[in-house]
Amino acid sequence: MGATTSEGATPDREHRAPDDPHRRAVYGxxxxxxxxxxxxxxxxxxxxxxxxxxxxxxxxxxxxxxxxxxxxxxxxxxxxxxxxxxxxxxxxxxxxxxxxxxxxxxxxxxxxxxxxxxxxxxxxxxxxxxxxxxxxxxxxxxxxxxxxxxxxxxxxxxxxxxxxxxxxxxxxxxxxxxxxxxxxxxxxxxxxxxxxxxxxxxxxxxxxxxxxxxxxxxxxxxxxxxxxxxxxxxxxxxxxxxxxxxxxxxxxxxxxxxxxxxxxxxxxxxxxxxxxxxxxxxxxxxxxxxxxxxxxxxxxxxxxxxxxxxxxxxxxxxxxxxxxxxxxxxxxxxxxxxxxxxxxxxxxxxxxxxxxxxxxxxxxxxxxxxxxxxxxxxxxxxxxxxxxxxxxxxxxxxxxxxxxxxxxxxxxxxxxxxxxxxxxxxxxxxxxxxxxxxxxxxxxxxAIGLLIFTVMATWGRGSEIMAHEAHVRAGTTPLRPFLTSLLTKKPVRVEGTAVFMSADPDGVPHSLLNNLMHNRVLHEHVAFLTVINEPVPWVDNARRLDIQVLGDGCFQVTVRYGFKDEVDLPAALESCRQSGLKFDRSTISYFLSRATVVPTPGTGMALWRERLFAIMLHNVGNVAAYLRLPADRVIELGARIEI
Missing domain, CATH: 1.20.1740.10 (Amino acid/polyamine transporter I)
Incomplete structure (x- = not known):
């Protein structure tokens, strides 16, 4: 993240800068x-x-x-x-x-x-x-x-x-x-x-x-x-x-x-x-x-x-x-x-x-x-x-x-x-x-500040532990070798596009493993999508998407957002068409892993904080709505994680 030493914006923010006299008058x-x-x-x-x-x-x-x-x-x-x-x-x-x-x-x-x-x-x-x-x-x-x-x-x-x-x-x-x-x-x-x-x-x-x-x-x-x-x-x-x-x-x-x-x-x-x-x-x-x-x-x-x-x-x-x-x-x-x-x-x-x-x-x-x-x-x-x-x-x-x-x-x-x-x-x-x-x-x-601090600190730490657990699991099943082995076996391919959300771009998403286990099919077009939130207010459109072609209709996509950006994954995916990932919004399927946290005594957090994190994860928030995914195109597959 770059820092500026004046009131002006960094280059990737200049097109939005409110101080630009060509966009708005200062007095207005x-x-x-x-x-x-x-x-x-x-x-x-x-x-x-x-x-x-x-x-x-x-x-x-x-x-x-x-x-x-x-x-x-x-x-x-x-x-x-x-x-x-x-x-x-x-x-x-x-x-x-x-x-x-x-x-x-x-x-x-x-x-x-x-x-x-x-x-x-x-x-x-x-x-x-x-x-x-x-x-x-x-x-x-x-x-x-x-x-x-x-x-x-x-x-x-x-x-x-x-x-x-x-x-x-x-x-x-x-x-x-x-x-x-x-x-x-x-x-x-x-x-x-x-x-x-x-x-x-x-x-x-x-x-x-x-x-x-x-x-x-x-x-x-x-x-x-x-x-x-x-x-x-x-x-x-x-x-x-x-x-x-x-x-x-x-x-x-x-x-x-x-x-x-x-x-x-x-x-x-x-x-x-x-x-x-x-x-x-x-x-x-x-x-x-x-x-x-x-x-x-x-x-x-x-x-x-x-x-x-x-x-x-x-x-x-x-x-x-x-x-x-x-x-x-x-x-x-x-x-x-x-x-x-x-x-x-x-x-x-x-x-x-x-x-x-x-x-x-x-x-x-x-x-x-x-x-x-x-x-x-x-x-x-x-x-x-x-x-x-x-x-x-x-x-x-x-x-x-x-x-x-x-x-x-x-x-x-x-x-x-x-x-x-x-x-x-x-x-x-x-x-x-x-x-x-x-x-x-x-x-x-x-009291309000202490309550909010407890929630924010617990969620931040719990998310770090979950990301680490996901990385450890992904380390045992790297994506590219797994995909090569899978395609060699020529699985049944069905029409449409499947987007598998993944926290780690190098690991196999649990939603893919569960889908193969239960449905035993692979879509014609497959995107492994990772969302990265960067510690900057805005991510320039030129850096928004990173697309890698994995072959045989499979793609690895990374989408970056700043903390002031508006998150809209379907809109971001429109740019993937130029790289060959063609899809119809009405037929695309988004596969998400919904984790169930199991609080366990150990080196993670205090047990009461683990329980608080598990409650928040289960009751607060809708990832699909946050990412602005169409509700009728989302498929959630469960996973249990001990922290």
Missing amino acids: LALAALGVVYGDIGTSPLYTLKTVFDPSGGLPLQPANVIGIVSLIFWSLTVIVSLKYVALILRASNHGEGGIMALLALAASSVKERRRLRHGLLVVGVMGASLFYGDGVITPAISVLSAVEGLEVAAPVLQPYVVPVTLIALIALFLLQKRGTAGIGAVFGPIMVLWFVVIAVAGAMNIKDAPRILAALDPFEGLAFCLHHRWLAFVALGAVVLSLTGAEALYADMGHFGARPIRLTWFAVVFPALALNYLGQGALLLADPAALQNPFYRLFPSWMLFPMILLSTIATVIASQAVISGTYSMTKQAMQLGFLPRMNVVHTSAREIGQIYVPGINWTLLLAVVAAVLGFGSSTALGSAYGIAVTGTMLITTMLTFFVIRYAWHMNWALCVFATLFFFVIDSMFFSANLLKVAEGGWFPL
Whole structure:
């Protein structure tokens, strides 16, 4: 796998590169990016300051504290988002793609000769991906709940309806997922432009009432706050980090929009709007401490409250949609990298290749989100659960980036250590501050992350053991000598084409052995097909297929996919016609081996993990559907494997 040292794509990705000015205008991509990338971080002002000064945190609402907190928020946005993500990590392009899975593949590839180090990076990367699922649960819950809480401000009598309205909005959102986002995606950008303009103007209007809040632009105000309060300041960092939620999306969505539009929108629109709004909320709290009930909504006059509640709810739904879609994409990448079982993936758009829907993940997320809303009941309570997933992912991203800039980019050792240590210390402080809130709700995303990590690690290890067992078995029955011997005996040949799926291209597929044992025939055309998932986002069409003619109507076919490619075996096989493998889609038969795992004590995995792997293998996923094989042309033949 090759790595690039700039935001551009590697040659095999250039024909898809979203930064190509000949394909799309940068400003059009920037508008689209506003509607997808910034929904999460853009709606953070709804709950950040309210959570920081929540009485349970112990930080008194005093002018010096308000200025210090706003200063910490402003400079956190500057250092973490502007410097770390926008200036540095957006350069870690994996063939034009971003996100923790793409970064993991890039980091692991850069140290592929060091097996132990590579294995350690894979473990750390999977931990980061697992925490992302925790973020995928908390973000919709806290975002929509914080928006609907505006009803309490507009009319306190409506307070009992906050949770029910939130649940109705979230359930409707998840029910609509199977229809895709193509129809509503076009309006996301303009709505978020309106959102950022409104919150910027509201913030600026309040700054003029207490201009001393502008002292927060001085980084020494934040430093003085930390030195003065020490422990309370450390605790407050756990809430300050809420202003950074969604920063990971800047990198994760790089493949959709390109680095340049994301940088443009951040510096031209999002950062100024967020800075003005946080400064405006700080100014409001200086002028009216009673506004702490909900400093965001108190920025607006009473006649604007209901329109703002509506706009906020729409904006948070957009933020939730981005996270939900990101979870689908993460799941698909994890499946193709071998960390999750193959689940049903529905393509919701015939034109947009990245628009997918994973039913199993959708309903699992919905149940978890509903549980979070009912269990925590308010955005302030959810704030305690939110930060730990975000900061954990940020910390792991920093660790993986070190191996990319050092071993893939070959930058100076001292520079790599200094840059990584600088961000590592900051991320560690945020993460440590959130560890204090484990008992208050931080356990929730940690529990989700631990569950997902167990599933991913068990599936990855179990798949390795099964592949090894298949290789050992294949080693005793090499394909070419077996085929030569078989054809010498002149077996009965029947019309049609048979495709035998094989994990090892050099071994005899068990499905072929079983077919010969039971049916005692060989098809006129036979293809031994192996699918290889490479640790790159995209495989160029020129490298997609490798076809070897074995003679007498037999072929060996290897199909390669990247973790962002759309898997479609029938479509890929169309190219085989040029090599003589002619077939009719309506008569072709796909032979698959369906393994039954028998957990046995030994050197594989712990027995409970082997049993978990066996359950997942038996109950989760449909390989034929994943490969997009026609259901009426698939024949599955069983095999038992002890691990």
